[in-house]
Amino acid sequence: MKSKFQPDKNGYFGRFGGAFIPELLYPNVKELEDNYIQIIESNEFQKEYKSLLKDFVGRPSPLYFAKRLSEKYGAQIYLKREDLNHTGAHKINNTVGQILIAQNLGKTKIIAETGAGQHGVATATVCALMGLECTVFMGEKDIVRQAPNVARMKMLGAKVVPATSGSKTLKDATNEAIRYWIQHPETFYLIGSVVGPHPHPDMVARLQAVISEEMKWQLKEKTGNENPDTIIACVGGGSNAAGAFYHYMDDEEVELIAVEAAGLGVNSGESAATSQLGQVGIIHGSKTILMQDEYGQIVEPYSISAGLDYPGVGPLHAFLFESGRAKFMNATDKEALDAAFELTKIEGIIPALETAHALAVLPKMTLRKDQVIVINLSGRGDKDLEIFVKHLEK
Amino acid sequence: MNSIKNIFQIKNSNVLSIYFTAGFPNLEDTTSVIQELEKAAVDFIEVGLPYSDPLADGPTIQNSSQKALQNGINLDIVFDQLMTIKNTNKTPLVLMGYLNQMLKYGEDKFCQKVVDCGIDTVILPDLPMVEYENHYQQLFEKYGIKNVFLITPQTIEERIKKIDSYSKSFIYMVASSSITGAKGEISQQQIDYFERIKSMNLKSNLVIGFGISDHKTFSKACEYSNGAIIGSAFINFIEEKGIYKIGEFISSIRNN
Numbered sequence: 001m002k003s004k005f006q007p008d009k010n011g012y013f014g015r016f017g018g019a020f021i022p023e024l025l026y027p028n029v030k031e032l033e034d035n036y037i038q039i040i041e042s043n044e045f046q047k048e049y050k051s052l053l054k055d056f057v058g059r060p061s062p063l064y065f066a067k068r069l070s071e072k073y074g075a076q077i078y079l080k081r082e083d084l085n086h087t088g089a090h091k092i093n094n095t096v097g098q099i100l101i102a103q104n105l106g107k108t109k110i111i112a113e114t115g116a117g118q119h120g121v122a123t124a125t126v127c128a129l130m131g132l133e134c135t136v137f138m139g140e141k142d143i144v145r146q147a148p149n150v151a152r153m154k155m156l157g158a159k160v161v162p163a164t165s166g167s168k169t170l171k172d173a174t175n176e177a178i179r180y181w182i183q184h185p186e187t188f189y190l191i192g193s194v195v196g197p198h199p200h201p202d203m204v205a206r207l208q209a210v211i212s213e214e215m216k217w218q219l220k221e222k223t224g225n226e227n228p229d230t231i232i233a234c235v236g237g238g239s240n241a242a243g244a245f246y247h248y249m250d251d252e253e254v255e256l257i258a259v260e261a262a263g264l265g266v267n268s269g270e271s272a273a274t275s276q277l278g279q280v281g282i283i284h285g286s287k288t289i290l291m292q293d294e295y296g297q298i299v300e301p302y303s304i305s306a307g308l309d310y311p312g313v314g315p316l317h318a319f320l321f322e323s324g325r326a327k328f329m330n331a332t333d334k335e336a337l338d339a340a341f342e343l344t345k346i347e348g349i350i351p352a353l354e355t356a357h358a359l360a361v362l363p364k365m366t367l368r369k370d371q372v373i374v375i376n377l378s379g380r381g382d383k384d385l386e387i388f389v390k391h392l393e394k
Numbered sequence: 395m396n397s398i399k400n401i402f403q404i405k406n407s408n409v410l411s412i413y414f415t416a417g418f419p420n421l422e423d424t425t426s427v428i429q430e431l432e433k434a435a436v437d438f439i440e441v442g443l444p445y446s447d448p449l450a451d452g453p454t455i456q457n458s459s460q461k462a463l464q465n466g467i468n469l470d471i472v473f474d475q476l477m478t479i480k481n482t483n484k485t486p487l488v489l490m491g492y493l494n495q496m497l498k499y500g501e502d503k504f505c506q507k508v509v510d511c512g513i514d515t516v517i518l519p520d521l522p523m524v525e526y527e528n529h530y531q532q533l534f535e536k537y538g539i540k541n542v543f544l545i546t547p548q549t550i551e552e553r554i555k556k557i558d559s560y561s562k563s564f565i566y567m568v569a570s571s572s573i574t575g576a577k578g579e580i581s582q583q584q585i586d587y588f589e590r591i592k593s594m595n596l597k598s599n600l601v602i603g604f605g606i607s608d609h610k611t612f613s614k615a616c617e618y619s620n621g622a623i624i625g626s627a628f629i630n631f632i633e634e635k636g637i638y639k640i641g642e643f644i645s646s647i648r649n650n
Contacts, residue, residue: 292494
């Protein structure tokens with residue numbers, strides 16, 4: 001049976017998705033659409049992908065029972081340790097897969113956008129691994145606030161191009177990547193999240209699905225049941241949430257919680273809580289929910305976390321939100337910082353600022369002692385040290 | 395009525411179209427720019443609806459759009475401005491914007507306003523063919539609005555033929571794989587592409603745009619098409635020289 005959470009032939013999840021692209025990009029997107037499923041499902045791809053995930057990325061990522069965090073909140077809390085992946089986040093699952101797809105299609109030049117720099121680093125890493133040319137577009141503002149990742153990308157041989165238009169963050173980096181792609185149709189756009197024109201959202205979700213695939217057998221081993229009660233993940237574009245939810249979307253008994261960045265507060269005017277502030281519209285080639293004014297001009301979002309500072313959300317998430325399948329919560333900058341410090345102190349794990357948003361909803365939930373919760377620990381916090389240190393001094 | 399198609403019946407070569415951004419350089423300049431262009435006898439005018447995230451546009455149109463938005467332009471103001479010249483302006487207008495603007499404004503409300511302003515042709519570069527077939531074709535036909543499709547050097551023949559059958563005003567032939575903005579020269583590769591399309595003997599009129607900036611590129615493009623569109627070069631000109639020297643710019647293109 002086909003899941004209702006799979007896109008239809010035009011790339012729609014419910015009424016969200018599609019491929020709203022200028023004619024200039026049509027051949028590129030069509031080529032990918034015609035080939036991606038066949039490539040992903042081929043034995044050759046699966047063999048290489050699995051082997052790289054195991055030996056290069058270091059998968060499976062552990063499912064760790066967070067004892068002290070569980071005691072504190074009165075639940076059974078497990079952390080899916082994507083932060084332990086090579087390059088420090090879930091992003092590498094997708095880039096390893098897409099670089100194999102790019103090679104299969106005979107592409108030798110890779111472009112990518114990045115917000116926090118994790119996807120940029122993960123892309124630069126697989127390009128170094130395969131000896132391919134790599135150009136990463138990054139908002140000028142993000143280049144400043146995520147400097148360690150910029151240095152890593154450069155060391156890995158990538159060219160980092162600042163996006164200087166608009167809010168100078170992830171949205172604008174994506175615009176610049178798309179404009180470059182229009183002008184260089186021979187390049188492969190290695191997109192970092194479940195956003196963009198069909199088939200990108202579906203392709204990225206399939207490549208991140210390894211997260212929930214592992215969760216199933218890991219939970220079975222640890223709890224005797226492959227289903228948890230609740231899965232919590234942060235959402236910017238939504239790739240780590242898509243991966244953590246993927247194999248559970250049809251299991252209605254598993255509660256799915258997506259956490260957006262509220263910035264200074266949902267109604268402060270400085271927020272990135274798209275599901276609360278957005279309406280239906282088109283961004284980066286996809287019909288989804290996005291933050292916009294009454295004339296459809298895209299509103300500049302805000303979050304302390306560069307990876308969540310995005311005015312839209314992937315079309316799958318728009319569908320999960322509208323259908324009520326996933327519950328959307330949010331956390332402010334301050335709540336995320338507090339949650340990051342808490343996890344560090346009681347579990348010895350420094351999470352990424354993005355990930356800290358997922359942890360920050362624990363105090364807002366009514367939990368049962370036997371409730372099994374998996375929090376997708378999407379990335380580590382090394383890149384955010386400067387922001388943490390500033391907060392520590394306050 | 396099909397005002398754009400009429401132009402090609404009167405004149406089927408060297409048709410000159412100018413694109414400009416509504417509300418730029420100043421909020422109230424929209425109608426003045428149109429009047430100046432009419433005085434300079436351009437054949438038709440594309441009114442750009444400023445958008446925050448214009449994916450197909452280069453730096454010049456990005457900047458003019460951003461400035462127009464800072465000036466306070468919005469769709470209601472543009473439609474009000476166009477209404478004021480509806481009875482005096484004789485040069486056909488085409489609206490060019492991005493799909494999200496129409497979607498958020500309300501599709502029917504948008505179409506009604508377009509018609510009220512005496513306009514019958516729109517260009518929405520991010521409206522894909524499949525969405526047109528599934529929904530927008532019917533919507534536009536209800537209002538008598540014609541949609542202009544783009545073709546590019548990568549568009550395959552089968553798709554061009556389909557676009558030709560859907561086109562009721564003209565086909566917008568994108569001159570190269572690029573976003574909008576001046577390139578200076580037209581390459582041999584582009585000429586090969588122009589020749590390839592010309593030899594297809596399409597029923598639709600062909601207008602070349604993207605990278606057409608001066609007399610040389612305009613006349614070269616016109617050798618292979620019914621006309622050409624100039625956008626970024628015109629915007630750069632009015633930004634530098636103001637809107638009352640538009641006649642000079644148009645003369646330099648026509649070289650008369």
